[in-house]
Amino acid sequence: MDIVETFERDGYLLINGGIHNTLLEQMREGMKPLFAWREQHEKVVSRHQTILQPEFCHRSFMEFLNLESINQVAESILGPEMITAGLAVLFGTREPQLCPWHRDFHDGKAETPDLLKPENGRLSIQFNGAVYDDPSLWVVPGSHRRPTTAAEREYTGEPRGGGSDPFDETDRTMREVLSGMPAAIHVNLKAGDCLLYNPMLWHAAEYRPEWKRATMHGGWKRKEGPDRFAAMRWGFNHNPWLFGDLSYLGDPGPYFGPQLERYRQSVANHFPDFVENALRSDPTPSQ
Numbered sequence: 001m002d003i004v005e006t007f008e009r010d011g012y013l014l015i016n017g018g019i020h021n022t023l024l025e026q027m028r029e030g031m032k033p034l035f036a037w038r039e040q041h042e043k044v045v046s047r048h049q050t051i052l053q054p055e056f057c058h059r060s061f062m063e064f065l066n067l068e069s070i071n072q073v074a075e076s077i078l079g080p081e082m083i084t085a086g087l088a089v090l091f092g093t094r095e096p097q098l099c100p101w102h103r104d105f106h107d108g109k110a111e112t113p114d115l116l117k118p119e120n121g122r123l124s125i126q127f128n129g130a131v132y133d134d135p136s137l138w139v140v141p142g143s144h145r146r147p148t149t150a151a152e153r154e155y156t157g158e159p160r161g162g163g164s165d166p167f168d169e170t171d172r173t174m175r176e177v178l179s180g181m182p183a184a185i186h187v188n189l190k191a192g193d194c195l196l197y198n199p200m201l202w203h204a205a206e207y208r209p210e211w212k213r214a215t216m217h218g219g220w221k222r223k224e225g226p227d228r229f230a231a232m233r234w235g236f237n238h239n240p241w242l243f244g245d246l247s248y249l250g251d252p253g254p255y256f257g258p259q260l261e262r263y264r265q266s267v268a269n270h271f272p273d274f275v276e277n278a279l280r281s282d283p284t285p286s287q
């Protein structure tokens, strides 16, 4: 079975050691201002959603986004005309928290039945690229191409999106909640591993303060995705700075460069007002 068939069947692909060690070291440097940013927040912060903003964008992030080992696998699934979905970093939290079982576009949404059709399984990919060892994530293989089962519904309760909540472990540990989901498997990423996955997959995560976590979180879409589904336009308004002077990025590279151009084109097609405002105002970092 080739990688495309595996991705279609399971809804994910693991690229072992996709990020080489020298780059990992540089990315850890690039993470330092982001860890400092997190420390400034009183409340629990589990991610920074827009690390391509000028204040945080580090040269190593461009190199990561241009890794051939990862882009070629993604292109074999989505085709060469990929649109970037931006870049976030997942930290985990300062207090133990559970990111409960969910699909990114949940069962209550009108578009969900279509997004779950097997023929729509290759419109978008998201990734978790581990800069440090990362045992946080759990997934249910194959759940991206079928409606929620009665057992999953009973186990997960009301549909909800992502986000994480404090979890009282008096009666059950987070591990029990995660492993108790029917057919769930643990994704134990080692530093340098990159998981590509379909956002419709049931997934969940455990956040432990003792785990140092900086996992790159982004992805790609095929143009058809945002053209057909409003859900796939989520995040289009996260990066006003990508519509201004891009010289701060340096060389955006052979993969990310064209992916960024397609992103700008797709956002301009769907949200011309947003683009016009982004170009008019000074997109001062303000996350």
Ligand SMILES: O=C(O)CCC(=O)C(=O)O
Binding pocket: 090, 099, 104, 128, 136, 137, 162, 163, 203, 204, 205
């Ligand atoms: O922290 C994680 O790895 C899970 C993130 C997540 O569930 C999401 O972004 O939808």
